[in-house]
Amino acid sequence: MTLKRLLMSKFLELQCFDSETGSLTVFEKHLPGCIKRVFYIHCEEGKVRGGHRHKKTWQAITCLTGSCRIYVNDGKQEMEYFLTSPEQCLILHPEDWHIMDSFSESCILLVLANEFYDASDYIDEPYPFTNISKNADTFS
Secondary structure (H helix, E strand, O other): OOOOOOOOOEEEEOEEEEEOOEEEEEOOOOOOOOOOEEEEEEOOOOOOEEEEEEOOOOEEEEEEEOOEEEEEEOOOEEEEEEEOOOOEEEEEOOOOEEEEEOOOOOOEEEEEEOOOOOHHHEEOOOOOOOOOEEOOOOOO
């Protein structure tokens, strides 16, 4: 399956159904491809995670509890996103070099990926930080 790239990372508001018995948040019809890997990240305040991009793996990231910042650089522009709700989802394309930081004490990130773990899919080297258009918009 070929994914058409429209923009760099994509920020989504997920559909949530609330009732007197709780809430149900739905990912359907938003994810590009099949999910092969699911993991979660919990991190101490002040720590930084990520620091890589991929050759072929896309990721969908949502903050189940707490909050964090995700910085994204696709080599042409950079953007920062603030995930503060389980109803928000950030779709990262393979070429989106990213770091996750500013974790709140209770932060748990859920990550869905279209590929199994493969160390050779990781590119740790960031893009050069020259001639990049910084997008000042942030989402929270």
